[in-house]
Amino acid sequence: MTPGPEIAIFVLAGGKSSRMGRDKGRVLLNGKPMIAHVLETLQELELPINIIANDASYEQFGYPVFRDVVKEKGPMGGMLTAFENTTADVVFLVSCDMPFITTEVAKILMKSASQDEIVAALVGERIHPLFALYPVELKKSVKDLISEGNLKMTDFILKNKHTLVPSGFWKSDGIFRNINTQQELNEAEEQWNYLK
Numbered sequence: 001m002t003p004g005p006e007i008a009i010f011v012l013a014g015g016k017s018s019r020m021g022r023d024k025g026r027v028l029l030n031g032k033p034m035i036a037h038v039l040e041t042l043q044e045l046e047l048p049i050n051i052i053a054n055d056a057s058y059e060q061f062g063y064p065v066f067r068d069v070v071k072e073k074g075p076m077g078g079m080l081t082a083f084e085n086t087t088a089d090v091v092f093l094v095s096c097d098m099p100f101i102t103t104e105v106a107k108i109l110m111k112s113a114s115q116d117e118i119v120a121a122l123v124g125e126r127i128h129p130l131f132a133l134y135p136v137e138l139k140k141s142v143k144d145l146i147s148e149g150n151l152k153m154t155d156f157i158l159k160n161k162h163t164l165v166p167s168g169f170w171k172s173d174g175i176f177r178n179i180n181t182q183q184e185l186n187e188a189e190e191q192w193n194y195l196k
């Protein structure tokens, strides 16, 4: 049996957090910075973990921190930064604001990992680009899209070879819930024991 592609995890934490009003990755949720919940789940996968952030305080989490190679280009810029800083074949891109992710769903997506296909979850009509696998061989194409100003992640997925794993392969779609606002943070805090 041939071994699968080598995968490295990159957690994105370089956004503006304008809806939250303060840096999302470090807001406290159930007593811990939001990104710490994400990292704790991901570490069970036993893959290399990296963070892409523009603030050195992310070094406190104990993983390598890379600054965006191109600023203010959203997750596409974060993805290019990941591609530029890995020797793996595939980057597992994860948003820092998804504290309910599970290793169950990560492993389901990873089963389809490929050196030349993007793998993402499909929930209803919605593709989730920030808990998804991207082949590093798409680096040139990402560079071109960034210089053209085409920064939409779902467009990028649909224009390249991809596998969309439909909902139904896992127990709950709640794992894709992300937290953008103070109200969503309050709700997650209140429902923590039920959701986690």
Ligand SMILES: Nc1nc2c(ncn2[C@@H]2O[C@H](COP(=O)(O)OP(=O)(O)OP(=O)(O)O)[C@@H](O)[C@H]2O)c(=O)[nH]1
Residues within 6 Å of the ligand: 012, 013, 014, 015, 016, 017, 018, 019, 020, 024, 052, 053, 068, 071, 072, 073, 074, 075, 077, 078, 094, 095, 096, 097, 130, 180
């Ligand atoms: N490295 C990096 N990550 C980013 C960038 N923009 C967004 N992200 C990350 O991508 C994920 C989703 O970000 P969004 O919620 O869409 O954007 P945001 O800028 O963080 O927040 P808003 O300003 O409220 O839209 C989060 O984990 C962000 O930290 C960026 O330019 N660089």
